[in-house]
Amino acid sequence: MSIDAKQTSIVADMALAPEGHLKIDWVSAHMPVLNRIREQFEKDQPFKGLKVTIALHLEAKTAYLAKVVKAGGADVTITGSNPLSTQDDVCAALVEDGVTVFAKYNPEPAEYKALMLKALDTKPDLIIDDGGDLVTILHSERQDLIPNIRGGAEETTTGIIRLKALEKEGALQFPMVAVNDAFCKHLFDNRYGTGQSVFDGINRTTNLVVSGKTVVVVGYGWCGKGVAMRAKGLGANVVVTEIDAIKAVEAYMDGFAVMPMIDAAKVGDIFVTVTGNRDVIRGEHYEVMKNGAILSNAGHFDVEVNKPELEALSTNVRTVRKNIEEYKLKDGRSIYLLAEGRLVNLAAGDGHPAEIMDMTFALQALALRFVNEQYESLGGKVANVPYHLDEQVARLKLESLGIGIDALTAEQQSYLDSWNAHE
Structure with missing residues (x-):
């Protein structure tokens, strides 16, 4: 059964939605890679009938990622991954767009935790995490939800550190894709x-x-x-x-x-x-x-x-x-x-530029589709983003910039593939 976002959500003030829509519209106009992936998701519906819970810094670029995942057929719930990075106008706009939201700017610590727990109460099939908070709660307080979870994707260095500690102990119960370790994440998002x-x-x-x-x-x-x-x-x-x-x-x-x-x-x-x-x-x-x-x-x-x-x-x-x-x-x-x-x-700011998060959130969307397709074979481990997905994002980025690159000729590929073709 689909969740009614307007009936279920907890946000600060729905009257702020118009300003939030303007913010989301602005970033979406500057995220061409994610727009291409949205078109594909609308066609293929890779998450049809599934519930996805997201914990990220809840501002406009994250909101657009949530809308892209929803366009792929998912019932999406989102919460903040930091109490001071949540933008109340963006939260209100997302609710109007059919995403269930449990987030407010600067809640008390107990309320912040309660909102995150609410987001997990939707019993997700897939998760996107930032810093490992969702995974930590699932492996400690809400182990009852683990049988339903196929896997997820992790955004940050901190989250990967926590996930690898869980994996080392043999305690990680479902696959998580280390989006932070992908080339198009750490080379561009983390650096620039x-x-x-x-x-x-x-x-x-x-x-x-x-x-x-x-x-x-x-x-x-x-x-x-x-x-x-x-x-x-x-x-x-x-x-x-x-x-x-x-x-x-x-x-x-x-x-x-x-x-x-x-x-x-x-x-x-x-x-x-x-x-x-x-x-x-x-x-x-x-x-x-x-x-x-x-x-x-x-x-x-x-x-x-x-x-x-x-x-x-x-x-x-x-x-x-x-x-x-x-x-x-x-x-x-x-x-x-x-x-x-x-x-x-x-x-104290709006986070990374839209064009940078375009690549990172494109990776998140593709990694989520990957783990949904491969979760049975991946098992309880931290998985790398497949290189072809990294390259796909980079190529889409170049296309959006109107930049072309060379390709190997058949002879060049044959030369590289041979151990004695030096003559």
């Missing part, structure tokens, strides 16, 4: 998307110049590479901190200063954490930071900047501007934390 959107969020929130400042990038994975690249482009002096020797050498070769966090803490003006780990900025670092240092996080959870230790060192905490909290330390210094230490690009 995170790089731009982090500074969109920082600049919008602080209204301060980046040029001439020292930006400390904590972690030099694909997201860190993008943040460092954009900081350099804005005129910053860039320092990278790392625990991985190979990535540290790479950062050095890319032209950035590399040093331990305790040294970087002394010189940084703006800090961006992108590690997926906890406490990468903590008490010992606050002790030596400059007056006026700005802290931000672009990792999935708000644990990278240790807030309890910062508060313990402070005599007063106050909001000095939207999404900026000033921590006044006992020695008189001020340290500023953006967006409560949550993802600065989404909690």
